Amino acid sequence: MAPGSSSARSAAPAEPAPATRPRNRRQLIVEAAGRVFSERGYHTASMEEVAAQVGISAAALYRHFPNKYALFAECADVMVDGLVAALDEVPDGAGLRGVLTPLTRITVAHRASGGVYRWEARYLNREDRRRLRVKFGRLVERVDAAVQREHPLPDERLRAVAALGAIGSVTMHHTSIAQRRAEELLLAAALGVAASDPAGVPPGAHPVELPARPVPRTRRAEILAASVPLFARNGFANVTNGEIARAVGLTPSALYRHYPGKIDILAAACLQAAALLSQGVERSLQGVAGPREAVVALAATYVAYSFEHTELNSVAEAELAGLPDDLRRPVVLAQREHIAVWEQQLRLVRPELDPRQARVLVHAGFGVVVEAGRALRWRDAPENRDAVTALVLGALGL
Secondary structure, eight states: OOTTOHHHHHHSOOOOOOOOOOTTHHHHHHHHHHHHHHHHOTTTOOHHHHHHHHTSOHHHHHHHOSSHHHHHHHHHHHHHHHHHHHHHTSOTTOOHHHHHHHHHHHHHHTHHHHTHHHHHGGGSOHHHHHHHHHHHHHHHHHHHHHHHHHSOOOOTTHHHHHHHHHHHGGGGOOOOOOHHHHHHHHHHHHHHHHTSOTTSOOTTOOOOOOOOOOOOOSHHHHHHHHHHHHHHHHOGGGOOHHHHHHHHTOOHHHHTTTOSSHHHHHHHHHHHHHHHHHHHHHHHHTTOOSHHHHHHHHHHHHHHHHHHTHHHHHHHHHHGGGSOHHHHHHHHHHHHHHHHHHHHHHHHHOTTOOHHHHHHHHHHHHHHHHHHHHHTTTOOOHHHHHHHHHHHHHHTTO
16 A cells, blocks of 8 residues: 555544643632642642642643632632522522532532631631621521521521531541431431520530630740630731740740740640640549430530630631641541540440441531531620530430
8 A cells, every 4th residue: 555545644643632721620720729728728728739639730720810819719709609509599488408408418519628618718808708708698597597487496596507517517527428428417417406495405414614724834835825816816827926926025036945936836736725625525524324424515515615715726626737747646636536435425325327427427516516606706604505515416416
């Protein structure tokens, strides 16, 4: 066969088609950014990491978003807009289950990218935060209307907020569980919250006496005590060594005689938080009569700890992801030990749960505390502690 004939040309390898940019690249970028921000925190995450997740260069990423803040702000909007859009498709007057089901489905589907907003939204500017609050307010209003139709109580939307906290908790941990099963558990938890009476003292609940936060008696302890409110108010990344030093009457260079760096102060705060909670649990579980009473004691203790040590707890929860592995490991181990106690007692009360299902519900209870506490502006009063404890027990199916 002569070279150059049509048959010879057809046998030649085809030239690769030029690469085409996917039409939904902006969406892919936002989804990848949500995962990176959730895993690493806003300040620790980089545009290069997001670009690598999408498989593009950083230069290509900057053609879509001028800076990291713009990308983060869009991530926040997209997540809430998806939830609002899902509710807009639910008919007016739909039952509570019909309202909560699409919210649960979307949250579980996007659990890898949704966690950042619980803590990192504080890094949005004032206008963007206001816009996000308005959108979230629409969600709460719609959920509350459904809650009040089925379980009318004058609770000022507390149950609606707490139910959303139970659902949103799945974005804050990595427990491996099938999507459908996660949806079922979280929907049941949210419905349990909605059916609870925040004004009723939970059966078996007793006043909780937590160990006091240590009085700072050394310069190192003074530095830690002064740093926690700064980290809680401004975020760890925005606090300078100079601000910490001024708070304790030192020069910035003098801090290094007590801590190798600012990150070591944060690690000390996280460990202190874990130790206070562990001591509180040990004290509360002494003399309990059975597993149900133990779960009630655990719930009351965690609520009391969250109200009494709000700043310390928020720092430990919000900033843990930013710790390097060697500093984060002992804190994570302490957290796992705490959750293991919950898991064991909850499964004794509800033997139909396997370990993963129990852990998902325990985290749902934690989510209730975060959102209900915020709704109450962390005003530490016995009635507020009782109300949130009742909602936690509702989320656990008790």
